[in-house]
Amino acid sequence: MRFSTRSSSSGGASALILLVSQLTNALNLPAPATLELRQDLSPLAANSTLLTCLQPLGSKVLQRETPSFEKNRWAFDYRYTFKPEVVIMASSTADVQTAVKCAKASKVAVAPRSGGHSYEGYSIGGQDGSVVIDLSAFSSVVVSGKTAKVGAGVRLGPLYYELHKQGGWTINAGTCPSVGIGGHTLGGGFGMLGRKHGLMLDRVIEMELVTANGDLITVSASKNPDLFYALRGAGGGSYGVVTSFTILPIKPAKKVTSFGYSWKYEELAQVLKAYVNYGSWRDMGLGFSVTADGVGLSGLFHGPQAHQAAAMAPFLKLVPKPKEADVRETSNIESVLRFAYMYEDPKDIEALNMKGSFKPGDSHYTKGKSLVFPAALKNSTIALLAKWGNKVPEGSSANYILIDRWGGAIEKVPVGATSFVHRNAHTVIQFVTEWNGNPDALPGVPDCKACLDLMNEVYSDFLADYKVNYGPVAHGYQNYIDSEIPNWQEAYYGSAFSKLKQIKAQADPENVFRFPMSIPLK
Template sequence: MRFDIAPLSASASSLLLLLLSQVSQAYILPQHGGVPAPDLVARAAPAANSTLITCLKPLGSKVLQRSTSDFEKNRYAFDLRYTYKPEIIVMASSAADIQTAVKCAKAANVPVAPRSGGHSFEGYSIGGQDGSLLLDLAGLNSVVVNEKMTPVRAKVGSGIRLGPLYLALFNQGGWTLNAGTCPSVGVGGHTLGGGFGLLSRKYGLLIDRLVEAELVNADGNLITVSATQNSDLFYALRGAGGGSFGVVTSFTFLPIKPAAKATSFTYDWDISKAAKVLRAYVNFQSTASRDVGVEMNVGADGLMMYGIYQGTKAEQGKALDSFLKEAGTPSSKDIREGRHIDGQLRFAYIYNDPKDIKALGLTGSYKPGDSRYTKGKSLVYPSALKDSTIALLAKWGSKTPAGGTASYIIVDLWGAAVQETSVDATSFVHRNAHTVFEFVSEWDENPDVKPGKPDCTACLKWMNDMYAEFLTDFKANYGPVRAYQNYIDKEIPNWEDAYYGSAFTRLKSIKSSVDPGNVFRFPQSIPLK
């Protein structure tokens, strides 16, 4: 995904491709070689589900049936690798619409696929399979800050994207949230999978600011979920809630008032400096101020460390001094003092008006500033990186697969406030994370690219060969494999344990209790007991 404002250095052009790093996996949310993916192969279209269509009639024009232009226009999510064909699409604009849709889907035995931002790495925001009821939540996009409450609360519709959310919070009193950077990611899946961003070392994950949610359950009832109401569901939603337990219609967060001055920054090094820079970066995790929110991109055109510091430019320099002394002089740097929202805009890669914060609203001529063809994977490291792991970062980050527009590894520094919530308090088990890697390969960055193109064979080979080496190294040095569920991957071994660890048994029990008919299901949904 994209990250800075033109003109860009070579490293910055790679950083432009980063923003799936905070990506939500849509609402909920196998290599195919050089031929179309299996879901693209011609097949006989099943007859429309007449029971479902009849049941949905009260929703009128919000129901989009197959073989219509509106259906095709709204069928696809962000990643155009996936062309799964929903049974029907419902363009919801209220909780009542969602209740009707869920009741009808349950009666017709059709799985429900909620879509907020649609950024699932595996196409789960359009079902991950043919024949789902695609429930588009873009119409649930309200943001209301209540400053009369103590503490202040922000009620947010589950279909809003992060860019418009940041803009609305800013306009209602200068507030923000500790969420990710990509402006087109939906708040739904991003929250329900944990929600890491550049404020997380100071304020924790986004789920740690969540105090309440409204949810349509498997019976189509609208219920409130919090620490005191439906507390088991509240546990499950915070880390494993993406598409398995119900459809969230709104979130209530404790918003954050950022520092009056915030300093955004980028530092670049040649890839030949990787070992030294990455060792300094890893060492920095234990001593860095919580006011430092930072990530490192490792790619063939170099290393870029970027982030936002909650304070002035002078204070930022002091906060990063120890790291820079150990890492060595960067080849270039770009440090800008302003407001926190200016940093959010800078790292959102919005090109229609890169100096106007209103661009975060994603209106007008906005198009996603990143590739629409992507494969991603992840690993969660519980301790400081070994030399063998740093060597792998340098080795694979320097390789460029033919046919790709960008292949890179993002290394996030976690720790600090993320660790302050007990591992048993939520279903997000990666509280001990020291660093989290996101592995990404992308191809075709044309914003007008069409869906269903053949995969980039070399890109997927780069990903598979690289990830195999990292897995071997991980198992030898760090214990059971752990990965971040917001970077969902169908091919990861033992995904149940990798994503949910010790929480998985309880999650299955909650699933069996609240959705015994498995209404909310997709290839990696929480199963029944």
């Protein structure tokens, strides 16, 4: 997330139900049904063939009665309590191949998991009964010359750290350090360097992929080009398991300037109108946030502070004087720390390596929606942002709207070059609500109804405005995936969808890689 920034006897199942019941009573939670436990899905009772096939993987196979299964099935959003058949803690490509072959033979869906940050729980299957292949052990980063080979389980924090340590490189990825490179890249990958260097997927030159048949293949512009097209924009869990990426890292400026300005909420319309219409951003990374406390503009300038001041001066003349300004000239890696909200020590780059105990992402309760706008926001849209931006539903621990300026290098790639169709996006808005902000929150607590009701009301208002001002189909960003978005096929994949189905039919005709919003066969 961006800055403001988831064959056994029934006795085993009964014991688990009892344990959950005891935990529920202790925590004063509603009845265990909210945890979506199903007595008819006792550990692997439905598919003993799968377990037999997976025996060569030994302790890497976490069954439902395995003590570590519960801890390892949770993902980014604690709303989702789907129960996989098994979680495979793969440590080699051969492990992934075995898992895929066994799942296919047993007719069980496969869900690859890199960082587990899917907004709708799709990295744990999006449904009960999937085989989750955890890729966290695929964590190597090796820089060689002007390329880097990156394991598909690497998280963005360690990726930034290793690229910096191995020659002072960086990459144009997102800001949240616990996001996995896999889903982030395959769905697009927007970050602070996006306007200058494009999306993360634009830096990928090769991938290694385990196919639905369990084969390991190379995917690039010259090898399996159809899959190279599909994976870069629609590859999250629909075509195979990517085990590594070969990328082109970036040499950052010696000095960069990160900045943050804030204004009173009453000044939102004036500041936002200037933000979305100002044309001289000079490839700066930019993000605008709206909360009940006010509005803010954060960004990254690729150069020293004196140059940043000159570049920002014309914009600052268009808006009221900020109530606060925080402008810092640092190394690029220190700016990464800032946008990752690692405040303990602004120079402790070792923190990015994220060693030691680590919870599943920055797990919490959240719901997000998005809209991709093809042009600068109209006055009516800005008025809606002013109308809704300071509303905080009862029970919410955070409620905010993020407004990112795209363009620059992102739109320089032809729309048909990859399956990412939002190349001409001018502005992308993300609506987020969170609740149960306890850092030690447990999964399965009931949703905040007031939070979701407000989210739906807000989105409905914006959707109506969108159809009047920007087009009949409201587009969204697939990395902010939303199970309730209207016409998701068109919203996320637009003109590419027909071709994506054709490639799916060729690459995975038995639909091994599937979840509720995966690319279908037809």
